[in-house]
Amino acid sequence: MSRQSVAKAHQKIQELSWEPLYHEPVAQYGTDYTFQKAQKKDPLKQVLRSYFPMQEEKDHRVYGASDGAIRGNMFRQVQERWLEWQKLFLSIIPLPEISAARAMPLLFRNVPNPELHNGQAIQMIDEVRHSTIQQNLKRLYMNNYIDPAGFINSLRNFQNDYCGTIGRQFAEGFITGDAITAASIYLTIVAETAFTNTLFVAMPAEAAANGDYLLPTVFHSVQSDESRHISNGYATLLMALSDESNHQLLERDLRYAWWNNHRVVDAAIGTFIEYGTKDRRKERESYAEMWRRWIYDDYYRSYLVPLEKYGLVIPHDLIEEAWNQIWNKGYVHEVAQFFATGWLANYWRIDSMTDEDFEWFEFKYPGWYDRYGKWWENYNRLSTPNGHHPIVAEAVDYVYPHRCWVCMVPCLVREDMVMDKVDGQWRTYCHEMCAWTDTTAFRPTYEGRETPNMGRLTGKREWETLYHGWNWADVVEDMGYVRDDGKTMTAQPSLNLDPKKMWTTDHLRRMGPLLSPNVILNEMSDDERKAFHADYIKQGPAGRPAPADK
Amino acid sequence: MTSAKERSVPRVNFTDAEAGAKEFPDSTARRYNYYTPQKRKQTHYEDVTVEVQPDPRHYLSQGWIYGFANGEVGYPLTWTKLKAWGQDKPEPERGPGTGGGGKGLDWPAHGWHEFRDPNEEWEMTLYRYGANVVRQLNANIDFAREAKAFDQWNPNWVHFVEHHVGAWMHIEHILGLYVFSHANRSGPTNMHNTAIVANGMHKIRFAQDLALYNLTLSEEIEDFDGAAHIETWNSDNAWQPVRKLVEALPAIENDWGESIFATNVVFEPLVGELFRSNLVQQAAAGNGDFVTPTVVGAGEHDYSQRDLRMTIAMFEPRASDKEFAEHNKEIMQGWLSKWVPQALEAARALQPLWSQPDFKPPRFEDGLDRAKARFSGIVSDLGLQVPKELNQ
Numbered sequence A: 001m002s003r004q005s006v007a008k009a010h011q012k013i014q015e016l017s018w019e020p021l022y023h024e025p026v027a028q029y030g031t032d033y034t035f036q037k038a039q040k041k042d043p044l045k046q047v048l049r050s051y052f053p054m055q056e057e058k059d060h061r062v063y064g065a066s067d068g069a070i071r072g073n074m075f076r077q078v079q080e081r082w083l084e085w086q087k088l089f090l091s092i093i094p095l096p097e098i099s100a101a102r103a104m105p106l107l108f109r110n111v112p113n114p115e116l117h118n119g120q121a122i123q124m125i126d127e128v129r130h131s132t133i134q135q136n137l138k139r140l141y142m143n144n145y146i147d148p149a150g151f152i153n154s155l156r157n158f159q160n161d162y163c164g165t166i167g168r169q170f171a172e173g174f175i176t177g178d179a180i181t182a183a184s185i186y187l188t189i190v191a192e193t194a195f196t197n198t199l200f201v202a203m204p205a206e207a208a209a210n211g212d213y214l215l216p217t218v219f220h221s222v223q224s225d226e227s228r229h230i231s232n233g234y235a236t237l238l239m240a241l242s243d244e245s246n247h248q249l250l251e252r253d254l255r256y257a258w259w260n261n262h263r264v265v266d267a268a269i270g271t272f273i274e275y276g277t278k279d280r281r282k283e284r285e286s287y288a289e290m291w292r293r294w295i296y297d298d299y300y301r302s303y304l305v306p307l308e309k310y311g312l313v314i315p316h317d318l319i320e321e322a323w324n325q326i327w328n329k330g331y332v333h334e335v336a337q338f339f340a341t342g343w344l345a346n347y348w349r350i351d352s353m354t355d356e357d358f359e360w361f362e363f364k365y366p367g368w369y370d371r372y373g374k375w376w377e378n379y380n381r382l383s384t385p386n387g388h389h390p391i392v393a394e395a396v397d398y399v400y401p402h403r404c405w406v407c408m409v410p411c412l413v414r415e416d417m418v419m420d421k422v423d424g425q426w427r428t429y430c431h432e433m434c435a436w437t438d439t440t441a442f443r444p445t446y447e448g449r450e451t452p453n454m455g456r457l458t459g460k461r462e463w464e465t466l467y468h469g470w471n472w473a474d475v476v477e478d479m480g481y482v483r484d485d486g487k488t489m490t491a492q493p494s495l496n497l498d499p500k501k502m503w504t505t506d507h508l509r510r511m512g513p514l515l516s517p518n519v520i521l522n523e524m525s526d527d528e529r530k531a532f533h534a535d536y537i538k539q540g541p542a543g544r545p546a547p548a549d550k
Numbered sequence B: 001m002t003s004a005k006e007r008s009v010p011r012v013n014f015t016d017a018e019a020g021a022k023e024f025p026d027s028t029a030r031r032y033n034y035y036t037p038q039k040r041k042q043t044h045y046e047d048v049t050v051e052v053q054p055d056p057r058h059y060l061s062q063g064w065i066y067g068f069a070n071g072e073v074g075y076p077l078t079w080t081k082l083k084a085w086g087q088d089k090p091e092p093e094r095g096p097g098t099g100g101g102g103k104g105l106d107w108p109a110h111g112w113h114e115f116r117d118p119n120e121e122w123e124m125t126l127y128r129y130g131a132n133v134v135r136q137l138n139a140n141i142d143f144a145r146e147a148k149a150f151d152q153w154n155p156n157w158v159h160f161v162e163h164h165v166g167a168w169m170h171i172e173h174i175l176g177l178y179v180f181s182h183a184n185r186s187g188p189t190n191m192h193n194t195a196i197v198a199n200g201m202h203k204i205r206f207a208q209d210l211a212l213y214n215l216t217l218s219e220e221i222e223d224f225d226g227a228a229h230i231e232t233w234n235s236d237n238a239w240q241p242v243r244k245l246v247e248a249l250p251a252i253e254n255d256w257g258e259s260i261f262a263t264n265v266v267f268e269p270l271v272g273e274l275f276r277s278n279l280v281q282q283a284a285a286g287n288g289d290f291v292t293p294t295v296v297g298a299g300e301h302d303y304s305q306r307d308l309r310m311t312i313a314m315f316e317p318r319a320s321d322k323e324f325a326e327h328n329k330e331i332m333q334g335w336l337s338k339w340v341p342q343a344l345e346a347a348r349a350l351q352p353l354w355s356q357p358d359f360k361p362p363r364f365e366d367g368l369d370r371a372k373a374r375f376s377g378i379v380s381d382l383g384l385q386v387p388k389e390l391n392q
C-alpha cells in the first residue's frame, strides 16, 4: 500500500464523495451566496495515510527543539522586551486557530462539492494542531521564562482585556454570520492568504533576532500547513466567482475583510515587530517594508489582481489606503503608543524606548522623532513610580482616544474619526471604512439587495464602558492582573523586576476614575458633541491635543 | 560578485531571562491559575485545551462580538436539547460601570465545563496515534503482499470484500465528515469540540484506510473490481436501509448532542460493531484472510477503546446531572426510542451478507444478540433504560 503514489491514492479516495440519496444533510449555517454544483478538484491532494506521519515528523522537530531550548538555556539570551509581548500574542492566537477549525462546518453544506470537503477536513485537523501546539509553547514559556506573570492567567486575561476583544475578531469573524463571508472570504481569502505571512513568517524572524528560536520552530511548522489552506480558499473563491450573482457580495466581503484584517493584524503584529524588538540593525526590515513585500506585492499584486479577470472587484482603493495608514499616518506607531499609554490595563510589561531605538525609527520612518520621540521620553521618565501617576493620568500632551465601534482599536489617526448615531447610540469609528462596516455591510440589506444571512455586530464593544467611574486599582483587581503578593501589578511600564521599583495597586488608588469616552459622548448635548468631533479631528499626530484656535 | 559581504545577523546577548534568575512577586508561580483541574493535578491536556473557547458566564466580559442573523452568538447552549446544571441561570449582565462580572462568579457556571476527554486528545496525541495506526496498517499490508497472502482468498470472499467491506468506507466517511467534523462548531466547550474532532478524524482515516486497502486489492488480486463498492452502496438492497440510516444522522436538525448520541450510542453498537466485529472479523480467518481484520480492527479499536469512552464521559454526566437529570434522561430515552428501531431495521437488512462467504461466521441472530447485549451495556453505563424497541 505504501508504494502507491499519493496522486493515485488521492484519486482513489475521491470515490468516498457522498451524494445524498435518502436525506440531505442539515443546512445549519446560512449564506446569501449561491453555488452551482460542479466537478471540482480537491486542491489539497492530501491523504491521511501520508498526512499523519508527515505531521508527526514535523512534531518531532518541534518537540525536539523545545527540549533543546531548555537544555541549551535559551532563556539566558531571550530579550524580555520581546517575550513580554508574547503574553499578549499567545493569549490571543490559540482561539483564532481553533476557530478556523470550527469554521470548516460552515462550508460543508454551502459549498456543494464533496471533493472539496476532504481538504476542508484536513484543514480542520491542522487548525486543532495549531491551537494546541501554540498553547503548548506558551506553557513552556510560563515554566521557563523569568517572569511568568501574565502567562499563568493567560486565558482569563484574553477574555477580559480589550486587546483580547480586538483579537477575537480574528476568530469570531471566521465562524459567525454569513457562512461564506466568514469561513471563506474573511478566513481563507484574507486572513490566511494575506496576513499569515506577517504572523507566521515575520514574527518568527523577529523572535529569532531576540534570542527566541523556539517560536520560529513552532510557527514555521504552523505556516507549512498554511499554503494548503490557501488553496482551499482559492478553490472556493473560484466557484463563488462563477456565479454572477455573488459578485456584489464578494466585493462587499473583500472590502470588509481586508479592512478589518488590516486594522487588527497590522495593529498587533506591527507593534510586536517594531516596538517589541531589540534588533536595531539598519538592514533589518521594518514592518512597513515587510508589509510592502508580503502583503502589497505577494498578496495584492500577485494573488488578488490576477483574479480581476474572473470578475472579482478588487478593493484597490483600500489596499492603497491601508498602505497610506501604515506609511504616512503612522498607524503602527499610534497603536504602540496607545498600548503603552494604557499599560496599566494590560497583562504584560512594556519596555521604554532608548536612543538606539529612536535612531532606528528615525532611519526607517523619517520624521518619527518629531512625532513620537518626546512622548516616549516621557514614558521613560514616568516608568518607575516616584510620586507621580501612570502616564495615562499625567500631562504628556496626549488625549485619551475614543474607541472604534467596529475594529475596537481606538480612533488613533484622529483626522479620520467618524461619528454617527447608529441603532440609537452615538458611536465613533476610526475610519469611514469601519463606519461603513457597521452601517452598511453588517445589515440585512445591502445596496437594495436582501442579505438575510449577514451577521451582526454584538457585545459590549467599548471596554471602558464596563468600568465607567471605577478607580483604576479596582479595575486591575477585577480583571485579575495582580501578582501573588496581592498588590504588585502584572503589567509594568518597564522591565525592572526589582519589587521596590514596581507599580502596585496602591499607586493606582490615588488616580482619578476611569471614564468611558462612549458613555460621555452619549451624555453630551448635540452642540457639545459637534464641538467634540470638530476638536477630535484636529488632534494628533501622536495623540496631541488640537492646536488652540487663533 | 564573488567577494563575500559580511552577513548581517542579530547580536546574541546574555539577558539572564531564565526562570529563577530573580525573586519578585509571581516569580515562582508556574501553573495556570484560571481553571480548576478535574483531578488533583492539572494535566498537560487540560493546560492546552481548557478555556481556549471563552464563555460570557466566565471571564468573557465584553461578550461575543459577532452574531448570526437570528441573533445567536458564540456557542449557544440551545444547540442541543440536553441541559447541564446551571445553564438556565441568566448570563451576567454587563453594562456601564458593572465591571467585568468575573468577581464572585461561581465557576464552573454550568456542568458542561466539567467535561474532560478521557483520551486527553490534543496535537501530540492526535498525530502520534494517527501515525502509528497508518504505519502499522502499511506494514501489515506490505507483509501480506510479499507473502502472497491474498492468493489464499476464495472467490466468494474476494467478492465479499470487494462489495461489502468496500461499502463500509462510505459510512465512515459520511459519519466522520458530516456528523463529527460538522459538530465541531457546535459543542459548548473547547473540550467537547476537540474530542469531537478527534472522533471525526478517526472515522475519516478509517474510511481512507478502507479505500486505499481496496486500491491495493485491485492491484494485487486479478479481477478484483475496485469500483464494486460504489455499486453496492448505491443499489444493493442489503445496504439501502443502512444507508438511509447513515444519511439520517447528518440530517438531524441542529442538535449536536443527538447526532453524536445516535451515532455512537445506537448506530455503532447495533450496526457498526455488528458488521465489523460480528461479521467481518468472525468470517475473515475462516476464509483465509488475515489482512482485512487488521484494517477493520483499527477502526473497531478507535470506536471501542477511544470514541465510546469519550461518548460515555460526555453523556453520562447529563443523565446524572444534579439539576437536569430527569429532563436529560427523557430526551435521551426519546432518542433511543427514535433511533433503535431504525438501527434494528438496518441491521436486519444486512442479514443476507452472513450467508455469502464460503466459511460462515456465527449465525446472524447470534451476532445481533451480541450487538444488543453490547448496546444494553452501554445504555446502562449511561444510566439510561434499555428501550422496549430493542425487542422488536
Ligand SMILES: [Fe+2]
Pocket: A097, A100, A126, A127, A130, A222
Ligand atoms: Fe492555522
Ligand SMILES: [Fe+2]
Pocket: A263, A404, A405, A406, A407, A408, A409, A429, A430, A431, A434
Ligand atoms: Fe475601526
